[in-house]
Structures are given as structure tokens and as C-alpha cells.
Amino acid sequence: MARKKKTITISDEQKEMAENAVSSVARQVKFSVAEYPVSMYVGRFSSDTDDRYFVPAYQRNLSWNPEQQSQFIESLLVGLPIPFMFFYQGTDGRMEIVDGSQRMRAMRAFLKEGLRLKKLVLVPELNDFSFSDLPEDRQNKLEDVTIRTIILDTDTDPATRAEMFARINRMGKTANEAEIRRGSVPGPVTNLITELSESAAFVSMTPLSDNAVRQREREELVTRFFAYVNRNDVEGERFPGYRDRPKQFLYDYLKSANEEALENPDIINEMRSEFEHMLALVNSAFVLGFKKTPTAKTIPRVRFEAISVGSALALRDNPNLTALPDLIAERMGRDGFDVKVVSDGANVRSRLEGRIDLVKSILEE
Numbered sequence: 001m002a003r004k005k006k007t008i009t010i011s012d013e014q015k016e017m018a019e020n021a022v023s024s025v026a027r028q029v030k031f032s033v034a035e036y037p038v039s040m041y042v043g044r045f046s047s048d049t050d051d052r053y054f055v056p057a058y059q060r061n062l063s064w065n066p067e068q069q070s071q072f073i074e075s076l077l078v079g080l081p082i083p084f085m086f087f088y089q090g091t092d093g094r095m096e097i098v099d100g101s102q103r104m105r106a107m108r109a110f111l112k113e114g115l116r117l118k119k120l121v122l123v124p125e126l127n128d129f130s131f132s133d134l135p136e137d138r139q140n141k142l143e144d145v146t147i148r149t150i151i152l153d154t155d156t157d158p159a160t161r162a163e164m165f166a167r168i169n170r171m172g173k174t175a176n177e178a179e180i181r182r183g184s185v186p187g188p189v190t191n192l193i194t195e196l197s198e199s200a201a202f203v204s205m206t207p208l209s210d211n212a213v214r215q216r217e218r219e220e221l222v223t224r225f226f227a228y229v230n231r232n233d234v235e236g237e238r239f240p241g242y243r244d245r246p247k248q249f250l251y252d253y254l255k256s257a258n259e260e261a262l263e264n265p266d267i268i269n270e271m272r273s274e275f276e277h278m279l280a281l282v283n284s285a286f287v288l289g290f291k292k293t294p295t296a297k298t299i300p301r302v303r304f305e306a307i308s309v310g311s312a313l314a315l316r317d318n319p320n321l322t323a324l325p326d327l328i329a330e331r332m333g334r335d336g337f338d339v340k341v342v343s344d345g346a347n348v349r350s351r352l353e354g355r356i357d358l359v360k361s362i363l364e365e
Contacts, residue, residue: 030153038076039143041085042111044095045104052094053087055101063214069106070117076107076145077138078122085149095151103147111143178216178223181251187258188268193222196272201279205289206299221304225278226271227253228309228356238353246347277319278312285311285323285363292338302346302355306337310359323363331362
């Protein structure tokens with residue numbers, strides 16, 4: 001028998017609140033659309049960092065190989081549609097390349113740096129050609145190809161900028177929230193997160209694929225640790241502002257944490273010490289650390305959150321806490337840890353709280 005669908009009624013008050021919210025956000029979104037020729041992009045991008053257009057520190061590392069660059073140039077040459085570029089114009093007038101840095105590098109490599117095309121699919125006859133090998137009229141046509149660009153205004157609210165960055169990036173590769181936060185919310189806590197994510201102890205405990213490392217997954221994990229452990233109890237409320245949307249929660253946390261650290265620099269050393277203390281406990285008390293299996297090459301976020309935050313909270317109650325790994329493994333099996341700590345519905349507040357509390361109780365039993 002088919003289940004009867006639940007009827008949802010939206011009140012007039014809810015409609016008014018929703019409309020006000022849409023209008024408020026819409027006022028914050030300020031951007032323009034421009035269309036520039038390839039020659040202009042390349043002419044203002046002589047290096048990654050020092051020219052009119054530049055690649056910000058938070059952008060993903062260069063990952064296109066010469067074959068990928070060649071195929072992008074081939075797309076320009078034959079007139080295939082090119083996705084929008086996405087820039088943010090700073091107060092100094094320079095253009096930060098938020099999305100499109102690899103396309104920019106490919107154009108510069110071909111027009112200015114001697115890239116020779118290889119492994120082309122549509123026009124293999126151009127393999128081994130450099131820009132100078134093209135007939136002059138073809139060079140001119142390539143330089144005149146235009147690409148549309150979204151330019152985000154300097155007045156746009158930082159939180160809206162971060163969300164727009166993410167959505168534009170989703171049009172290409174999976175959005176990299178860690179990179180977005182790094183660029184949108186600079187400060188001492190952001191720097192600490194980068195430092196700890198690259199520490200030898202943490203790297204050894206978090207085996208990840210090369211792609212996950214390039215996507216700054218370790219920075220994502222460290223950010224989640226600090227956000228959840230430091231907002232676990234704020235004046236009697238757990239995770240204030242968390243509404244089953246960790247992205248906004250993490251952004252808001254990082255913004256406020258940077259402000260707190262600027263006022264009280266001692267916070268940084270305290271945070272570093274707590275993170276290292278947590279790692280030491282996890283390393284000694286959990287047979288597999290953060291891993292699910294001995295040969296795992298990934299660290300599920302839900303598992304990391306549960307173990308790291310639960311361990312840190314237990315250490316806050318008892319800084320001298322120790323535990324036998326075999327006993328902890330037995331309790332985890334008894335309490336169905338692997339069954340309960342899964343990705344389904346992972347961002348629901350009750351599940352976030354439940355998996356953290358489960359680990360804390362296992363350690364303190």
C-alpha cells in the first residue's frame with residue numbers, strides 16, 4: 001500500500017519571511033559580466049602572482065598537464081563553447097582569478113611560453129605545433145577569441161562571496177570548500193589550520209589520495225575539528241547557528257575564531273596544543289586511528305569528526321585520560337560504531353551530536 005504523502009502548508013508569515021530573506025541576499029550579490037579576447041587575458045597574466053590578473057593563494061594547485069592544456073587550446077582554435085571565467089576585483093583594481101586559473105595558464109603557456117600541442121582529438125594535424133608555427137591569420141584569430149567573465153564586485157558580502165565561489169566551482173570540478181574559506185577568511189586560525197593539516201603527525205594518520213590532498217581535504221578535516229570542539233558548548237547551547245548545513249557553520253566559525261585570535265593571540269597556542277593532545281590519544285587508543293580499515297586510503301569525514309571531537313571533549317574532562325586500544329575496539333564493536341557512524345544523513349544535527357557523544361562515552365566508560 002502506497003504511503004500517503006504528507007501535506008505541507010506554508011503560512012503567510014513563512015512566505016513573507018522567505019521573501020524578505022531572498023531580497024536581503026539578492027541585494028548582496030553584485031557582479032558584472034564582461035567579455036575579453038584571449039590576448040587581453042594573456043597580456044595581463046605574465047605571472048601567477050604579480051600581474052593585473054593573479055592566482056590567489058587559496059586557489060587549487062596547477063594540475064593540468066600539457067595534454068589537458070593542449071586540448072583546451074584546441075577548443076579555442078575550433079570554436080567550442082568555453083565556460084565562464086570567474087574573477088573577484090579587489091579594492092586595488094586587480095583581478096583575483098577565482099575560477100579559470102588553469103585555463104589562464106594554458107593560454108599563457110601556448111601564446112607566450114612555447115607550449116607544443118600534443119594528443120589532440122579533433123585536429124591531430126596540429127600536434128607538435130607551437131603558437132609561432134601557426135599561420136599569422138590563425139594566430140590573430142586565436143588572440144581575438146573572446147571568453148565571458150563574471151566579475152564579483154568589491155562590495156559583495158564575504159559570506160555571499162564564499163557561496164558564489166563554491167557554486168561557480170561546482171560548474172567545473174567539485175567545489176573545494178577549504179580553498180574557498182582560506183581565501184575568504186584569512187587570519188591566524190586559518191593559518192594554524194594550514195599548519196596543522198601539513199604536520200607530519202597528522203599526515204601520517206590521514207592517508208588520502210593525491211587528488212584529495214590537492215583539494216585540501218586535510219584542511220577541511222582540521223577546520224571541522226576546531227569548529228565542532230569549540231562550538232560544542234557555547235553558553236549551554238550546542239553548535240549555535242548550526243542548521244544541518246556545515247558549510248555556513250564552518251565559515252561563520254572560522255570568521256569569528258580569527259577575530260577572537262586577533263584579540264587574544266594566546267588562543268593559537270592553546271588550539272595547537274589541544275589538537276596535538278587529541279592526535280596523541282587517538283594514536284594510542286584507537287587501533288586504526290581515524291581509518292575504517294587497515295589499508296584505507298581515505299578518511300570519512302563523519303568518522304574523523306566523531307573520533308577527533310569525541311576524544312578532545314573527553315580530554316577536556318580528563319586531561320590525563322588513557323585507554324587500552326583493544327578495550328576501545330571491543331566497546332566500539334559492542335556499541336555498533338561502524339553502523340551508526342555513516343554518511344547517510346550525516347549533517348543532521350542529532351547525528352552529529354550522537355556520533356561525537358558515542359566516542360566520548362566509549363572513552364570515558
